[in-house]
Amino acid sequence: MKYTLRQLQVFLAAAHSQNLTRAAEELAMSQSAASGALRELETHFDIKLFDRVGKRLQLNELGRLLQPRVEALLAQAGELELAFQQHAEAGPLKVGATLSIGNYLAVAIMARFMAAHPDARISLDVENTATIAEKVRNFELDIGLIEGEVHFQDLEVQPWREDELVVFCAAGHPLASAGRLGDDELLDADWILRESGSGTRQAFDRAMHGLMPRLKVLLELQHTEAIKRAVQAGLGIGCLSRVTLEDSFRRGDLVPLVVPGRDFRRLFYFVLHRQKYRSAGLERWIALCRES
Incomplete structure (x- = not known):
């Protein structure tokens, strides 16, 4: 294999933060190590994944095309690592919910999920519909529970x-x-x-x-x-x-x-990225929401 998971982690962290210094801090790396990992990835395949605008890194067309596939690959790798370490199938889950859902429905669902999967790590981000949809589009959230309708080609909206x-x-x-x-x-x-x-x-x-x-x-x-x-x-x-x-x-x-x-x-809706890897934990979360 001609790339490393660490190189892909640096690519994703830089894509999310649009800044290599913040990406390095997120991954507990030095800036030089993060810069070197990204440079090696681009050099080896003779590609550019970002447009450099001052200190800001902005995904170019190729970077945007590859991001969902890298997200899916690292999600699967993380799930496999957790299974090796903890003998558990439910990995970390990042849920977004609008205010009405987050304050009055999601917490009870979280409690049931954590009771069934005590090894799982789950976070809840409470924002309005527009913000949740944007975070799902940017792969900052695995799933959104929303009250309004959103219309983006890269998002799948399911009635809940x-x-x-x-x-x-x-x-x-x-x-x-x-x-x-x-x-x-x-x-x-x-x-x-x-x-x-x-x-x-x-x-x-x-x-x-x-x-x-x-x-x-x-x-x-x-x-x-x-x-x-x-x-x-x-x-x-x-x-x-x-x-x-x-x-x-x-x-x-x-x-x-x-x-x-x-x-x-x-209606309340689920919103997911069409190219997001659907982990076992994510599928179980959706099933639990439908049962509640």
């Missing part, structure tokens, strides 16, 4: 489970006893919403077609709990996933509002 958004207000808000809300009430209300780029906001905008430009959006917040607290304080009404509101509804802190004629149903 049904969900719905619920419009809600504080128990003492004037609309709490209004029963059903029509367009006039929706337009008169002050809204506390998730930010653009989130799956929740994407579904809300779709449900409110024809009204969005005229809605009075008082605040756009990135965190579900911040929205719930703002609504509970009487600043306005909100719209979030039902899974994030069930405890508040049971306590009576917040009250669901009925909005006839608006479709708040949606």
Whole structure:
């Protein structure tokens, strides 16, 4: 074999960080050793994998073409090494989840996964849909659990489970006893919403077609709990996933509002890179999510 796994590790670390110094630090190598490994790989095959822009390394067309195959090869090598060392099939797993899923569903799934595979190492990155999709595209995450739809040729999006958004207000808000809300009430209300780029906001905008430009959006917040607290304080009404509101509804802190004629149903999705190696641990994670 005319290349080493270490050379491939340096290539991937440099591709992710776009900087050889940071790549060397990530791999616990000296910068000269990392530079030498990358240079040997390129020289041996008479290729260039990066465009050098000052101190920044940017993958060129060949580098982008080879990256998914190198990712898959090193993932398999890591899984094999773990099997040799620990007699385990479930290797490290990097999961990304949007806020509603990450805070209210993913942690319980993680606990079940770790109970079944105590040797496995699993990490959870909680971001909005757009960020999770980008990290899956860049191979920074093995899988994303998202609320919104994404459309990239290199990503595979699989339906996971049904969900719905619920419009809600504080128990003492004037609309709490209004029963059903029509367009006039929706337009008169002050809204506390998730930010653009989130799956929740994407579904809300779709449900409110024809009204969005005229809605009075008082605040756009990135965190579900911040929205719930703002609504509970009487600043306005909100719209979030039902899974994030069930405890508040049971306590009576917040009250669901009925909005006839608006479709708040949606799906949660898995998002994976089409060229990502599907390890045994990744397949088991997906199966566990579907069972939950």
